[in-house]
Amino acid sequence: MSGQPQATGAVSNPVIPGFHPDPSICRVGEDYYLVNSSFEYFPGIPVFHSRDLVNWTQIGNALDRPSQLRLPRDMPSSAGIYAPTLRHHDGRFWLIVTNVGSSGNVLFTATDPAGPWSDPLPLPGVPGIDPDLAWDEDGTCWCTVAGISQLRLDPVTGQTLSEPEKTWSGAPGAQAPEAPHLYRIGDHWYLLIAEGGTERGHCVSIARAESPTGPFEPCPANPILTHRSTHHPIQNTGHADLVQGPDGSWWMVLLGVRPGGGTPGWHVLGRETFLVPVSWVDGWPVVGELSLEMPAPGWPLTPVPEAPARDDFDEAELHPRWISVRERPAELCTTKERSGWLTLHAAGASPDEPDLVFVGRRQQHLSCRVRTLLDPAAGRGGLVVRLDEQHHYEIEADAQQVKVFARIGPLRTEVAARPLPAGPVVLGVDIVQDPPREARSGPDLLSFGIEEPDGTFTVLGTLEGRYLSTEVAGGFTGRVVGMYAAAGTVHFDWFDYEPQPSS
Ligand code: 6LW
DSSP states (O other): OOOOBOTTSEEESOSBOSSOOSOEEEEETTEEEEEOOOBTEESEEEEEEESSSSSOEEEEEEEOSTTTOOOOTTSOTTOEEEEEEEEEETTEEEEEEEEETTTEEEEEEESSTTSOOOOOEEOTTOOSSOOEEEEOTTOOEEEEETTTEEEEEOTTTOOBOSOOEEOOOSSTTOSOOEEEEEEEETTEEEEEEEESOSSTTOEEEEEEESSTTOOOEEOTTOSSEEOTTSOOSSEEEEEEEEEEOTTSOEEEEEEEEOOBSSTTOBOOSOSEEEEEEEEEETTEEEEOOOOSEEEOOSSOOOOOOOOOSEEOOOSSSOOTTOBEESOOOTTTEESSSSTTSEEEEOOSSSTTSTTOEEEEEEOOSSSEEEEEEEEOTTEEEEEEEEEETTEEEEEEEOSSEEEEEEEETTEEEEEEEEEOOSSOEEEEEEEEEOOOSSTTOOSEEEEEEEEOTTSOEEEEEEEEGGGGSHHHHOSSOOOEEEEEEEEEEEEEEEEEEEEOOOO
């Protein structure tokens, strides 16, 4: 996945493109592991592995059993799983996270980050969001949360051993001090935070102390990373975590977005995971240049093969890249009913519904081509590009006809309709980045259509992408594209996702 070495010797950022926000990273020997927030999607918390910090492979989802993750139907989109911290301590991986709108702060452990992960350990005494874990020399476990406050935690029982106490909350008056990570580096304890809100004002700041509890001295150069008030193509930079490279150099992973189009700039892929080098001057971290192409790090890269364009659904288990909305009941979503096909049985009657039976993947490229072969003989279903229940475009077929729909906020409209011959049909969407031609254009166009028997693609409707952007829809997620059933039973033989060159 991404980070592909370029001919120039540079590597591309984001290293994990698409809706992969709030990265938390840890290193064990030669291996790096990274996790992200996943909000209303199940399975939750994608887990990635790398040997070089640049090339990442998804090895699982930490929360892949209903006993680990309950996302109630009345839980709005962009609630659910927020901002995990991943750490390795005492021979185990520790994952602390907030389930907003459900179980609050919870802790999971595993010996292998690919899973299985434990069932959740409730942390009733840990308030707020964005929990972090750090252990000091005498084994005390410090839990730090957004705000920023800190308490002592017994991570085995989940009991809190002290009341939360404010530590350091960033620049006076700055909004949303959050995403804390506490580290022992050299002679100091460092408290890394994000502030300024997760929109254009987002930034990363740091303070240090002699002890894990402070008093913390802010870095005179704060914020140590921000792209606010710039034309930089990577915006909203923040929510970072620090790690050492194979050669002892220091690196930061963080979230950023790539807005496109005219004013105000719309980002459609959600918040993505970027990588940037860090050096140390006078005991303070200095963040290097964050760019879409950065010089390759000074160690051998181990490129990973790009995912094949086609998923044939020939395996019993779905690849971890496939996610569903809130839950994935095995009786409604299965590869075992019709061999070589993914079968979906409808619950919710359209992508407006929180119980939609849906299997999709994150859109990870600004331009891409998506196709799926669907058999609607016994139902109605389709291909949807989804930001949330109120913001989605879809092409939907039943045994007689195919229709294109758009839902934008409270408005739902039928964009196109056409009769269909009997039999399976290839539905598709071409998503094409639309460079700004004028102040109000862009950021992309989505053309929905069907593939004719001779292979040509007939476009039934082209829609502007901005309405499926975070700037329009709000929230914390990004686009997910996938298959759904809206009535009866719908079978999908395969699903193609192919990145296309972008301008
Ligand atoms: C997360 C907070 C943030 O809890 O957004 O960008 C929130 N940072 O730290 C949701 O991801």
